[in-house]
Every structure is written in C-alpha cells, then in structure tokens.
Amino acid sequence: MQQADETSEAALAAGERTTSHTTRLGGKDVSAQVQSWQVERSYATDLPVAMRAFSGSSAAQCQIGLSGTGDRSAPELYSPWAARATSDIARPGQSVVHESGVSTSTLPAFRGTVRSRSAASGTDSVQVTALDGAERLRGPAGLPKPYAGFLWSRPVSSATWCVSELLRQGGLYACPPARYPDFAEGKPLTLVYASLHGGFSTPYGQPEIVPDPSSYTFRRDGAPHEMAFVPKSKGVTASWFPRSRITVPGNRIFTEAWVNNAVGYGDRVVLQLELNRTGATVGYLKLEVDFAEGWVRITSSDSSGGWFFQWNWSAVRSLRGVWHIGAYYDTTSSGTTVYPTVQPRLTAPDGTQLLGGAVTFSESAALQKSSELGQLTLITDMPTECVQVTSGLSAAPTQAEFTQAGLWTKSVELDDVILPLFSLPRVSGSQWEVISQMAKASMSTAELDERGIFRWRNYTRFAQKPTAPDLTLTTVREIASLTATEEIDACRNYCVQPYKDWTGIKAASGTTYTDEAVRTIPASGTTTVKYLLSDEEYDISPPGTDDDTGVTPGTNVRFATTKAGTTAVKGAVDLMVRREDGYLVVRFSNRSTQTLYTAKTDGTPSFYLQTLKPTADPVDRNAIALLESTDDADGVASEKFYGRQEYTAESTDWVQDASTAAALAKAMRTAGVLPVPVIGDVDVLYDPRIQLGDVVRVVDTSGAALNTLAWVVGIRTSATADGGVQQTLTLRGVDPGDNPADAGLTPDAPSKPATVTYATYASVAAAFPTLAALTASGLTWGKIKESAYV
Numbered sequence: 118m119q120q121a122d123e124t125s126e127a128a129l130a131a132g133e134r135t136t137s138h139t140t141r142l143g144g145k146d147v148s149a150q151v152q153s154w155q156v157e158r159s160y161a162t163d164l165p166v167a168m169r170a171f172s173g174s175s176a177a178q179c180q181i182g183l184s185g186t187g188d189r190s191a192p193e194l195y196s197p198w199a200a201r202a203t204s205d206i207a208r209p210g211q212s213v214v215h216e217s218g219v220s221t222s223t224l225p226a227f228r229g230t231v232r233s234r235s236a237a238s239g240t241d242s243v244q245v246t247a248l249d250g251a252e253r254l255r256g257p258a259g260l261p262k263p264y265a266g267f268l269w270s271r272p273v274s275s276a277t278w279c280v281s282e283l284l285r286q287g288g289l290y291a292c293p294p295a296r297y298p299d300f301a302e303g304k305p306l307t308l309v310y311a312s313l314h315g316g317f318s319t320p321y322g323q324p325e326i327v328p329d330p331s332s333y334t335f336r337r338d339g340a341p342h343e344m345a346f347v348p349k350s351k352g353v354t355a356s357w358f359p360r361s362r363i364t365v366p367g368n369r370i371f372t373e374a375w376v377n378n379a380v381g382y383g384d385r386v387v388l389q390l391e392l393n394r395t396g397a398t399v400g401y402l403k404l405e406v407d408f409a410e411g412w413v414r415i416t417s418s419d420s421s422g423g424w425f426f427q428w429n430w431s432a433v434r435s436l437r438g439v440w441h442i443g444a445y446y447d448t449t450s451s452g453t454t455v456y457p458t459v460q461p462r463l464t465a466p467d468g469t470q471l472l473g474g475a476v477t478f479s480e481s482a483a484l485q486k487s488s489e490l491g492q493l494t495l496i497t498d499m500p501t502e503c504v505q506v507t508s509g510l511s512a513a514p515t516q517a518e519f520t521q522a523g524l525w526t527k528s529v530e531l532d533d534v535i536l537p538l539f540s541l542p543r544v545s546g547s548q549w550e551v552i553s554q555m556a557k558a559s560m561s562t563a564e565l566d567e568r569g570i571f572r573w574r575n576y577t578r579f580a581q582k583p584t585a586p587d588l589t590l591t592t593v594r595e596i597a598s599l600t601a602t603e604e605i606d607a608c609r610n611y612c613v614q615p616y617k618d619w620t621g622i623k624a625a626s627g628t629t630y631t632d633e634a635v636r637t638i639p640a641s642g643t644t645t646v647k648y649l650l651s652d653e654e655y656d657i658s659p660p661g662t663d664d665d666t667g668v669t670p671g672t673n674v675r676f677a678t679t680k681a682g683t684t685a686v687k688g689a690v691d692l693m694v695r696r697e698d699g700y701l702v703v704r705f706s707n708r709s710t711q712t713l714y715t716a717k718t719d720g721t722p723s724f725y726l727q728t729l730k731p732t733a734d735p736v737d738r739n740a741i742a743l744l745e746s747t748d749d750a751d752g753v754a755s756e757k758f759y760g761r762q763e764y765t766a767e768s769t770d771w772v773q774d775a776s777t778a779a780a781l782a783k784a785m786r787t788a789g790v791l792p793v794p795v796i797g798d799v800d801v802l803y804d805p806r807i808q809l810g811d812v813v814r815v816v817d818t819s820g821a822a823l824n825t826l827a828w829v830v831g832i833r834t835s836a837t838a839d840g841g842v843q844q845t846l847t848l849r850g851v852d853p854g855d856n857p858a859d860a861g862l863t864p865d866a867p868s869k870p871a872t873v874t875y876a877t878y879a880s881v882a883a884a885f886p887t888l889a890a891l892t893a894s895g896l897t898w899g900k901i902k903e904s905a906y907v
Contacts, residue, residue: 118587118806119224128220129804136842138217143206152182152838156227158809159831160562174553175564176251179215179227183243191243196236207234213247217805224805228569250565254287254549260541264655264729265324268624272537273327274316276555276771280573281314283548284529289571291529292342292503293521295321305509308359309493313346313502315534317355323658325492326356335534341375341439344531345500351383354496358658361693362489363508365392366450367708372404373443374504383498384409392488395687396666400485404444408433415444415459417483424483428461428473438466445513453487460513470516487688489662530572536777539619542770558771560784576784582851586814586826590801597800608762609789610755612742615768616778617735627730628654632722635680636715638707650701654728659692674715675723682716740778742786754856755790791853796827799846826851876902
C-alpha cells in the first residue's frame with residue numbers, strides 16, 4: 118500500500134470521502150478543467166484468473182475528460198487541429214501526471230503519456246487517454262547473442278538481466294547507464310558495459326570467461342544499486358571482450374565498477390585490462406583496491422613483472438558500504454611504446470571523493486608496447502555491479518562526470534534470478550512486448566506503479582501465504598457490493614512446463630568467411646566494411662590482430678605496410694564491430710601515419726571471420742508436477758473431488774534447465790491444486806492507498822458470509838466533476854477454503870447405461886427346443902442373449 122500523510126490517514130479512518138485530485142498535462146495544472154477521470158490497472162494472465170495469483174504485465178490506463186477554459190471550448194483548445202500553442206498540452210506522447218486522494222491530500226495515482234485524444238465538435242469536451250510508462254518501451258527490442266554460455270556450458274545470462282537491459286533501452290534505469298553508448302566519430306565510446314543484473318551479458322562488449330555457477334550468486338541484498346554479482350569465495354573471475362580493440366599507445370581509457378565492501382568473502386577487487394602484444398606476450402593495466410589494507414594500486418606490467426603506484430587512504434580501510442571505484446589510463450604517445458599516466462578516483466559510502474594525483478610511470482618494467490585491448494577481467498571478493506570501460510576521454514573524469522549526477526534516475530526494482538539462460542532467445546516486437554512475454558513464461562509480473570517505478574517480481578514472493586492484511590474491507594462499512602466466483606478451470610493439479618535442455622551442448626565453428634579483397638586503411642583514416650551475418654548467428658568479438666609469430670584463433674586480421682603484405686604491423690589500428698541490418702560492420706581506424714593494408718605475407722586478403730554455434734539444438738523436454746504421495750493432502754483432495762485436471766504451459770525458449778522448469782511446474786500446481794475463488798466487482802469505499810499486489814481481508818457478514826484474505830489483482834477508480842468517486846477491486850483469494858465434504862450427499866455416477874434384460878438358458882431352450890430350430894432361426898448368440906426373441 119502507498120503511505121499517506123496523517124491528514125489522509127485520519128480521514129480514511131473516520132470514513133470521510135471528500136475527494137480531491139491534481140492533474141497535470143505537459144507539466145501544466147489542468148485540475149480545474151477535469152470533468153471526469155478514471156484510472157484502471159490489472160494484471161494480464163494466460164490462465165483462468167483464479168488459478169494464478171499474479172501473472173503477466175500491467176499497463177495502467179488513465180482517461181480524462183477535459184473542458185475548455187475562459188471563453189474557449191475544449192475542442193477549440195485541444196483538438197488535433199487546434200493551434201499548437203494550446204493543443205500540444207494534449208498531444209500524443211505528452212506527459213500526464215494524476216494524483217488523487219481524500220480530504221485535502223493526494224497520493225500518486227498515475228504517471229504516463231497521452232496515447233490518444235478525441236474532441237467532440239459542438240461540445241465542451243475532449244477525452245484524453247493515457248498509458249503509463251509502458252509507452253516508453255515501444256522501441257524495438259534487441260538483445261545480444263553471446264556464445265559464452267554454451268562455450269563454457271554455464272549460464273551466461275537470465276531473464277532478469279534481459280528485463281533490465283530492455284528497460285535501459287527505454288530509458289528506465291536500475292543502475293548508472295553506459296556513459297557513451299552510441300558511436301560518434303571523435304567522441305568517447307563505451308567499450309564494455311556489464312550491469313551484472315543477473316547475468317554476464319552486455320549490450321556493449323561480450324562475455325568471455327563465465328565463472329562456474331557454484332562459485333557465485335546474483336543478489337539484491339547488499340547490491341550497490343539494484344542487483345550485484347556476489348562471489349561465494351575469494352577471487353572469483355569473469356571477463357569481457359570490448360566492442361572495439363583500441364590500441365596502446367594512443368588511447369585514454371577509464372575503468373570503473375561499484376562494489377560493497379560491507380559484505381562478501383574478502384576485501385579485494387581488481388579491474389584488469391589485458392593488452393595483446395606481439396606474439397603471445399601480454400601487457401596489463403590494473404586497478405586494485407584492498408579495503409583491509411586501505412590502499413589503491415594501479416599497475417602497469419607484462420606477464421613477467423611490472424610496477425605500481427599506491428595511494429593509502431584511511432577511508433578505504435575504515436568506511437564500509439558502497440564504493441564507486443575507477444582508474445584513468447592515459448597512453449597517448451607519438452611512438453610505439455609509452456609510459457602510462459594514471460590516476461585513481463573513488464567515491465566513498467559517505468559521499469567523500471578520493472582523487473589521487475596523476476602520476477607517470479618511468480620504470481622499464483611498466484613500459485607498454487604496441488598492442489590492442491584484448492579483454493577486461495574482473496576479480497572480486499565482494500558484491501560488484503555496473504562494470505564499465507570507456508575510451509576516448511580527453512581527460513580524467515571530473516567529480517560530476519564520475520558520479521553521473523543528474524544524468525539518470527533509479528526507477529527500476531528487480532527480483533531474484535529464476536530463469537538462467539545458456540543462450541539468449543531471439544526476440545522481436547517492442548521492449549514492452551518482450552518483457553510481457555518473459556513475465557508470462559516465468560509466472561512473474563511486470564508493472565509500473567503510480568510513481569512511474571518499474572517493478573519486476575517473480576512467483577517466489579507468493580511461496581508463503583500471507584497471514585496479515587494490508588487493509589480490512591467489511592460490508593458493514595467499506596464494501597458496497599461484491600461477487601464471488603469459483604470455477605473448475607481454476608483447478609490444475611497436473612502441470613507440465615516444457616523447457617529447452619542445453620545439457621552437453623558445446624561450441625562448434627559456424628560461419629567462416631575470408632575477405633575477397635585486400636582493404637586499404639589510409640594513414641590516420643578509417644575504412645568501414647560490411648560482411649553478411651545472419652540474425653540467427655551468434656555475436657563475434659572484434660578481430661584479433663595477427664603478426665608473423667602466430668595466428669589468433671577465431672576472427673582475425675593482419676595489417677601490413679604494403680599491399681604485398683611484406684611487414685606486419687601491431688598496435689596501429691582500432692577495430693570495432695557492430696551488427697546492423699543483417700551485416701557485421703567492421704570499422705578499421707588507422708592510428709598511424711602510414712597507409713596500411715589487410716594483407717597476408719603472400720599478398721592475399723587477411724581478414725578472416727569465424728562465428729561459433731552450438732554443437733546441437735537444445736532438446737525439448739517437460740517437467741511435470743503431479744500427485745506423488747498420499748501425504749499431499751491438497752493433491753489427494755483435488756483429484757478426489759475434481760478429478761485430474763491438466764495444464765501444459767506454453768513452450769518457450771526462456772526456460773532452459775530442468776530445475777527451473779520443475780520449480781515453475783510446482784508453482785503452477787501449488788497455485789491451482791484447489792480452485793481458489795475470485796472476488797470480482799468489489800465496490801469499495803474509495804481508498805487511494807490500495808495498490809496491485811496488496812493483501813486485503815474481506816469480511817462479508819451480509820451476503821456471502823466470508824472472512825478471508827485476498828490479493829488485489831485489479832483496480833478501477835473513476836470520478837466525476839462533482840467529486841463522486843467509485844472504486845472497484847478484483848481480488849483473488851489466498852486460500853481456497855475448506856475441502857469439499859459432500860455431507861449428506863451421494864453424488865450421481867458420471868454415467869447410467871440403459872437397462873438390458875438378458876436371456877436365460879431356460880428361456881432359450883423354451884423358444885428353441887432343438888438345435889435345428891436354433892440354427893434355422895439364423896440369429897447370432899448376441900442377438901439371442903440381448904433381444905426379445907426368447
């Protein structure tokens with residue numbers, strides 16, 4: 118329930134229902150012009166409404182009747198053809214905020230945008246229909262297609278991560294968004310953005326090392342913002358490829374993450390950039406924070422050793438809570454080697470900003486040679502969220518840039534991860550449509566509340582029946598009328614959940630392609646090439662850059678100083694890939710002052726593309742929840758009184774393992790093993806605090822004689838200009854009540870065959886005294902036995 122102020126609480130307790138409301142269109146108060154309003158919100162479901170407590174999505178709708186003002190009518194002001202100066206207030210897409218309440222106080226009731234307007238000419242009325250924040254999610258849904266899940270035979274993502282990502286695309290954030298998601302020439306670019314909201318998938322970059330699921334969990338408790346990757350031991354590792362293999366020397370790079378050092382298995386977190394040098398050699402740029410020792414280190418090294426700068430801050434050791442950690446690396450240089458200039462920046466749990474001075478390495482062990490950014494590795498002992506890598510910055514982020522103050526608002530609440538994914542399903546339609554599909558597949562709910570906050574909640578919140586109500590409704594005072602309905606379709610005691618079984622599936626080579634031509638990359642210039650890549654194929658990382666000491670596995674390229682391919686060049690070309698309209702778009706950006714070519718030593722094209730695919734398609738299997746023991750009292754009663762009632766959920770790519778499918782099947786059966794009544798058309802005394810999902814106690818002493826707890830699954834509130842307001846609830850009972858007893862009843866049998874009189878031996882012998890007489894009759898034994906011939 119919403120929290121009301123003392124004035125409203127007192128008015129509601131006293132039964133006062135003098136209503137008030139505030140309505141704003143486009144930020145302008147039009148309350149005085151509102152003739153009528155209605156707000157309706159309910160959960161959609163694919164099952165009989167009585168079977169599931171909650172399922173699917175809820176897109177609230179608000180209808181407002183507007184009159185004109187002054188000497189001008191509403192159609193004159195707000196019709197589609199009215200002057201923009203006045204009509205834009207009611208245009209489709211315009212903001213709508215409605216609040217309502219009792220006495221003089223109001224509570225949020227609706228926040229969304231105009232979907233349609235209708236002006237009746239000759240009247241003083243314009244009808245405006247608005248939908249909530251779901252309207253912001255009408256953009257095309259897009260999800261990455263990483264291969265790391267079946268490569269490692271481990272979950273790489275989850276439905277929860279997909280929800281978070283689709284919301285981010287629509288501008289609804291659960292944590293700080295990617296700093297520079299869109300590519301623009303000469304502008305900074307986000308190379309890796311891993312929210313870690315239930316998966317390692319990324320919209321920018323691609324997971325490479327996926328840890329064993331036994332070594333971690335995803336949890337909301339203790340998360341810096343909404344949900345975090347939480348290790349179950351020290352030093353759990355994950356890594357990602359960047360979407361652009363930028364070069365070193367030549368780039369400025371910023372790495373960051375949010376961590377909570379108040380919980381976890383240790384005190385250390387590392388963000389490490391791996392730089393691919395010539396041959397098998399590797400360079401490293403590393404940010405390391407040790408909260409037990411109270412220091413921050415930035416290291417520049419190779420596999421044989423390196424050098425670090427250390428900053429000792431007492432706050433790092435003494436303050437426990439959510440930290441924002443980051444490191445800036447400046448590797449700009451005119452040569453082929455560079456001593457990086459580095460600088461750490463942190464935000465402490467109390468908001469204190471810790472900024473280390475910029476320092477430049479001078480020791481030979483810290484020298485970085487020509488290379489490309491290979492991957493980002495996270496090594497953590499504690500809850501970690503929102504890992505980012507950014508390139509192209511002109512300087513280290515300022516305090517405002519680091520905190521992203523004013524650039525985003527947290528407006529998303531997620532739930533525990535229940536649908537782990539080895540492969541992200543292909544999606545189509547809008548972001549809201551895909552979120553709704555996931556809600557249906559996982560028995561979850563997706564909704565935006567009265568304040569515009571999105572909430573994703575799964576079925577586990579209903580695992581235990583509530584024992585106390587948020588509100589009590591009685592026919593003596595609050596309830597004007599109600600209708601209780603019970604239906605056999607609400608009973609489902611044999612539930613089947615199909616799933617895709619990825620067990621034993623590995624990775625295999627998919628599409629391979631060798632470029633048809635040697636590409637020319639002008640000095641300090643850019644060349645962009647498109648290669649056909651089906652939407653059904655999995656993502657690939659930017660090409661690895663080969664030299665003459667070895668060949669990079671998978672997608673790779675070799676750059677040469679001549680078209681004949683005579684001399685290989687390393688660390689000179691930034692490589693970025695993106696998918697676009699059935700193509701893989703590869704962008705080669707030459708950082709050097711000489712023209713380069715994509716050529717092998719024999720002068721043939723060097724660009725080679727290779728995708729990965731599963732070795733087999735996942736197997737379709739079913740998880741079944743049914744009566745397995747006489748100890749299941751509800752199940753025994755269900756089958757005794759209602760028979761076996763089967764329900765098979767829709768087959769979907771969102772359920773990919775046996776344990777998840779079994780849990781869903783069990784949850785469906787638990788919800789439907791006994792038919793739970795729906796209490797519909799409950800006209801109640803208006804209470805603006807009631808929300809979807811609340812638990813109310815319904816006490817009817819005048820009609821249905823009930824006293825039970827119920828969940829609110831639908832709310833419709835409407836009012837007229839004179840202040841009259843009507844609120845109607847749809848409730849789903851928490852408990853089906855006592856099992857049937859059929860006391861004093863003897864139910865009729867399901868069938869009653871017609872009575873048949875059978876012939877006896879004596880009657881046959883009398884009718885046919887001899888065998889010859891019986892034979893002469895030509896009758897079969899069946900006809901003689903069941904007929905009137907004898």
